[in-house]
Amino acid sequence: MAKSLGSSTNIIIRIEIDKSKCTFAQVAQTIGESGGDIVAIDVIRSSGTVTLRDLTVNVFDGSVGDRIVGRLNQIEGMKVINVSDQTFLMHLGGKIEMQPKIPIRNRDDLSRVYTPGVARVCMAIHEDPNRAFTLTIKRDTVAVISDGTAVLGLGNIGPRAAMPVMEGKAMLFKQLAGVDAFPICLDTQDPDEIVRTIVAIAPGLGGINLEDISAPRCFDIERRLTEALDIPVFHDDQHGTAVVLLAGILNSLRIVGKKLEDCKVVLCGIGAAGMACTDILISAGAKKVIGVDRQGALVRTTAYENEAWNAYAAKTNPELEEGALADVIQGADIFIGVSGPGVLKRENVEAMAKDPIVFAMANPTPEIDPDEIEEIARIIATGRSDYPNQINNVLCFPGLFRGLLDCRASRVTENMKLAAAYAIAEVVSEDELSELYIIPSVFNDKVVPKVRDAVIDAAYADGVARRRDFRDKK
Ligand SMILES: NC(=O)C1=CN([C@@H]2O[C@H](COP(=O)(O)OP(=O)(O)OC[C@H]3O[C@@H](n4cnc5c(N)ncnc54)[C@H](O)[C@@H]3O)[C@@H](O)[C@H]2O)C=CC1
Ligand SMILES: CC(=O)C(=O)O
Ligand SMILES: [Mg+2]
Numbered sequence: 362m363a364k365s366l367g368s369s370t371n372i373i374i375r376i377e378i379d380k381s382k383c384t385f386a387q388v389a390q391t392i393g394e395s396g397g398d399i400v401a402i403d404v405i406r407s408s409g410t411v412t413l414r415d416l417t418v419n420v421f422d423g424s425v426g427d428r429i430v431g432r433l434n435q436i437e438g439m440k441v442i443n444v445s446d447q448t449f450l451m452h453l454g455g456k457i458e459m460q461p462k463i464p465i466r467n468r469d470d471l472s473r474v475y476t477p478g479v480a481r482v483c484m485a486i487h488e489d490p491n492r493a494f495t496l497t498i499k500r501d502t503v504a505v506i507s508d509g510t511a512v513l514g515l516g517n518i519g520p521r522a523a524m525p526v527m528e529g530k531a532m533l534f535k536q537l538a539g540v541d542a543f544p545i546c547l548d549t550q551d552p553d554e555i556v557r558t559i560v561a562i563a564p565g566l567g568g569i570n571l572e573d574i575s576a577p578r579c580f581d582i583e584r585r586l587t588e589a590l591d592i593p594v595f596h597d598d599q600h601g602t603a604v605v606l607l608a609g610i611l612n613s614l615r616i617v618g619k620k621l622e623d624c625k626v627v628l629c630g631i632g633a634a635g636m637a638c639t640d641i642l643i644s645a646g647a648k649k650v651i652g653v654d655r656q657g658a659l660v661r662t663t664a665y666e667n668e669a670w671n672a673y674a675a676k677t678n679p680e681l682e683e684g685a686l687a688d689v690i691q692g693a694d695i696f697i698g699v700s701g702p703g704v705l706k707r708e709n710v711e712a713m714a715k716d717p718i719v720f721a722m723a724n725p726t727p728e729i730d731p732d733e734i735e736e737i738a739r740i741i742a743t744g745r746s747d748y749p750n751q752i753n754n755v756l757c758f759p760g761l762f763r764g765l766l767d768c769r770a771s772r773v774t775e776n777m778k779l780a781a782a783y784a785i786a787e788v789v790s791e792d793e794l795s796e797l798y799i800i801p802s803v804f805n806d807k808v809v810p811k812v813r814d815a816v817i818d819a820a821y822a823d824g825v826a827r828r829r830d831f832r833d834k835k
Pocket of ligand 2: 512513514573597598724744753754755
């Protein structure tokens with residue numbers, strides 16, 4: 362049976378059983394029949410007549426948990442005392458905190474880290490602003506900034522609801538690349554105000570990672586910030602996604618023995634991620650990309666209200682194919698989804714060319730359930746960690762920013778993105794490459810250093826690195 366594409370999680374159900382009225386076997390059977398898997402049992406207390414147990418139960422979405430609890434409460438002699446969800450428990454009080462690097466043990470320390478000693482350091486930076494990179498957190502710090510308008514595939518859920526994603530990105534920055542990241546959610550959706558606010562907080566930062574800001578506003582916001590600031594600005598949903606996508610496509614093509622320039626690529630969802638994925642594919646040699654959004658394929662013979670779509674249509678769909686996804690996917694070699702759940706049907710994949718490559722990357726629910734097309738698609742990738750081939754921008758942003766910070770780059774260049782994509786693809790060796798392993802895992806410790814080094818080389822080649830070249834000393 363195909364597994365549900367909700368978000369799998371463990372819940373802990375504390376139950377009290379009156380042993381004279383019901384058995385644990387009844388409880389286990391009820392949980393199994395309701396769609397839960399018991400993965401652990403802890404006996405908290407047991408007396409002659411009553412036992413108190415914590416059951417850790419894996420469920421594929423919250424509704425299964427509700428069903429289990431409802432049915433358990435119907436068993437005579439059984440009482441559900443409490444239910445907790447491990448995912449929610451991991452979020453209690455937020456997921457990150459700020460820690461000093463050195464303790465303040467005495468007056469002497471105090472007078473150095475704070476006033477009066479700190480004043481000399483302030484003046485040193487005042488006289489030479491570049492020293493902010495060595496004497497403040499600027500060297501290792503970025504901000505992950507969202508306005509909450511396009512959070513994963515959940516839409517415009519606002520700045521408070523966006524915060525858990527931004528905290529998650531901050532954790533990944535630190536754990537994978539030693540980059541400190543402030544998660545910042547702005548209570549404005551006005552591009553002018555967003556730009557003004559970010560420019561105003563930039564002095565203490567070494568880079569800006571824009572996240573989950575909807576298209577087409579994100580294009581203008583990123584461009585204006587790049588012009589205004591002397592630190593790199595990177596919209597992760599555009600370029601991080603594009604970099605990892607290209608890495609996955611390059612390795613998939615090695616398996617099916619096709620060349621990108623010969624492939625028909627159909628890309629669904631022409632928003633932030635879709636635009637950038639198309640651009641990087643074209644930079645890497647793709648000649649025939651067709652973009653599809655809600656109203657069908659984008660063609661240059663139509664005038665769109667969205668200016669970004671007019672520019673998009675001008676550089677794609679060379680044969681002016683029109684119609685819905687089902688029409689234009691005929692004979693396609695590659696499908697890329699950065700749209701929403703359920704957009705792709707099994708029959709669409711059946712209509713693709715031999716050895717279909719399907720990247721259904723919408724989060725948290727992809728464009729098609731991979732189980733539905735397991736036997737007909739040659740290669741399947743999603744954005745999720747519970748299927749093989751996770752195409753997620755987390756493979757890019759930690760190493761990319763580590764490289765940008767280490768060479769004090771002033772901006773992100775096109776060459777950096779291509780170099781990062783090739784670096785990620787190369788982590789998978791010829792021996793390892795297979796339909797189920799086209800992209801390295803997030804936990805593969807070769808990814809961050811390879812991406813970092815590739816970005817640094819590109820930064821020096823493009824003349825945007827401001828630190829004296831240190832590469833020979835590595
Ligand atoms: N796996 C990964 O690393 C990443 C995945 N994504 C996913 O890609 C999706 C889009 O993200 P963004 O580009 O940031 O959002 P966005 O809001 O900028 O763009 C989404 C586009 O998809 C279109 N769309 C939505 N439903 C559609 C449908 N049923 N048919 C055709 N077009 C449809 C929208 O009209 C819009 O143009 C989200 O689900 C997001 O989670 C985004 C970034 C990274
Ligand atoms: C992965 C990511 O950034 C997104 O789905 O928006
Ligand atoms: Mg995102």
